[in-house]
Each structure stands twice: as structure tokens, then as C-alpha cells.
Amino acid sequence: MGRSADVPRAPRGIQRVDGDDTGCAILHVDMDAFFASVEIRRRPELTGKPVIVGGGVRGVVAAASYDARRYGVHSAMPASQALRLCPNAVVVRPDHETYRAVSAQVMTILRDVTPAVEPLSLDEAFLDVSGVRRLFGRPVEIAIALRNRMAETLQLTCSIGVAPTKFVAKVASSRCKPDGLLLVPAAEVLSFLHPLPVTVLWGVGTRTAEPLHRLGVRTVADLARLPPDTVRRAVGSAMAEQLQNLAWGRDPRPVHERDPEKSISSDHTSDHDLVREADILRELRRLSQDVSQRLHQRRLCGRTVGIKVRFADFRTVTRVRTLPNWVDETAHIFDAAADLYRSLGLDRPRIRLLGVKCEHLQDQAQVPEQLTLDAEYSSNSGRIPRRGRPL
DNA sequence: TCTGGGGTCCTAGGACCC
């Protein structure tokens, strides 16, 4: 079947390929409405329809096709609200296994160009193409070839930003979506960034935007020109320095492969609030088992176990405990989680979400065997030396 | 309107050690 002609052509995005791409070695590749596009590819009858991936009693939108976005639907929006905005949307339950498999194909295509690929999530990655110029041509030529390759072999569209730094490349890809390609030449970085809203900066979400807005900061240029002391007082010193660097186009972070994972967690919002302790403990055990399985898959164990409890009123508490031993078995993780839960001393709680996590991760091979033995652990259980705040 | 699930990083205070 001549499928390449059937690539869903939502509105074609901005295409800017002219200009000097010398020094623009960073590409940010972002698949368009990834989960939704994968679902539409699997069920072509959905082409042209508003598709929402997500849903559930208390669910949110994980991805929305561009036909759904026209109604104001966007990811992370409560599904109930999305359906009010777009009652004729087709709601599809997420199928993360398939998304992971397609994501692996995407990353393979990227790594065919260069090993310098840094995945950010299933549907996004940075590439540093400075080392493959002789092999594959200028950065813009590489970006064009990648977009063609995605369309031909995967029947999926992506948007690519080409720029001198990661941050600018990422902003560029977000400004040309969907199905776009945007080059930001080195000489034009500031004229590109400065008119944009300050919220495009990495780290400026709704909360950080508040003090900035109070200072009259609306655009990246406003922030760039503010005295550093003023920015520090508004957002703290670490954040201030980072934001002003980004605002002046300074972003020396290299493209590198992912760091090892630092934590593994599993949490779940129940369709209906949990109130009975037996139900709560059953859920903690299920989550502990999930965390344990993923630790085993990665041949890891952890030394710190934590829980998260979100009440019906959305108030959230977390508790963590660093154990004397490394753990990876369900029973050990659950024992610690249940102990932490009981230490909260809750009286008839209404709980909408429970979570379990493990951190301080270490390769199983590097952990002395006897430290994970059951006997040793259980003799400690419940009498773990505590520091800091009593629970 | 009613808020998922997977993560990372930062802050601030306290304990503890040298």
C-alpha cells in the first residue's frame, strides 16, 4: 500500500530552512501529538476526527490530535472538561506499550544519524549533529532528511528546531508545530527569543510566573534586562541565574545520553476515594509490587522508600525513610510503605491517590548480598533508627 | 473545571561530624 501518501496531513507547520546554519548543531525533534498520531495511524478511520488519548473517571488528557486542539483541548486537561469542550471527540485509552515500541523506532532513526542522541521522553529528543556534517551535510539538510524518514517509514510527522543551543532548539520546535522545521541562526537567537512570553523559559511555570508578572515581566526581553538582584529576590538565586542565562541565549549544556535513573515510583488515583484501611494497604501492596518488578527488570535495588498520599481535598503529604538495608522485594518495600503510612496516624481519611517510590538506587551487582536477606531485614522492621522529624 | 503518572531539581531546616 502506498502509505507514504496517506501520512495524515494536518496543517503543515512553519518551514524555515534558509539562513546561516553554521554553528547550529543542535536539533530538537518533537513528534506531533505523538500518542494521538499513533492511534490514528492504527485506526485510519479516525483521520480528521478529534482524538483524545486519556480519559477515565478522574483522568486527564494524555494527548490530543490537532483536530481536537482546535476545540481548546490540550494535554493535562481534565478529561471531563475536554469532553465538554469537544463532545464529539473520540476517546482512546492509552496503550503505553505500543507508544514505547514506536518510540524505540523513532530513536533508532535518530541514532542512524548520530550516536549523540538525548531522549527527553518517548516523543522528544535532542541531537548534536556537529560530528556528522561531512557524512550527512548541513544541520538543516539533516533535519529535512529526518522528517522525510519519519514520514516514509513510520507515517508520522514531527517538528524539528535547529539552533546553536538545546534551549533555543526546543523553543524553535515548539514554535513551528505541527509538521514544521524552524532554523534559528546564531545571529538571530536574541531577536527570536526576546519577544516571546517569559513562560517559554525552562523552569517558568504558573507559580514562578507570578512574582515575575508582578515585576512587570511579560517577555523574555523583560527578564533579560532586569537587574540580577531583582530576579534573585523574586525567584531564588539558582533559578535566577539559570533564567537570565537562558534569556540571553546562554545554554552550554551538552547533548548527552540519559543519566541513570534516580528513582522509580508508582502511583495511582482511584476512581473512588479509599477509606478502609484494608483497601489502602492492598493498594500500597500493589504499588510496591509494581515498583519491585521495575527494580528487578533494571537489576536495581534502593535504600530509601517513600509514600505519597493525596486526600480527597487534594492536600498531599509525602514521607520517606532511608533504610539500613538495600531493598528490591515487594515484601520489604511494602513493609516500609505500610509503616510510613501508619505513622501518619490518620483517622478515617478519604484518599484519592496513593504512591510508592524507591530512591537511592544502586546496581544489584554492587550491593553486598547479605544486606538484602529477609532475616536481616525483618529483624530491623519497625525498629529502624530514625533521624530528623518524628513521624 | 476539578485536577494522571512518570520523573528531576531546589529549598530549608536539623542532625551530625570534624
Add this chain to the structure above:
DNA sequence: TCTGGGGTCCTAGGACCC
């Protein structure tokens, strides 16, 4: 008798990102 300063680890909460 009064009391420094640096460094590390631990914990709770929160902001942010996809």
C-alpha cells in the same frame, strides 16, 4: 564559659517538565 564554620546526609514540600 561560650560557641565557629564547613560538609554531608536526611526529610518534607513544592515547582516544573513531558
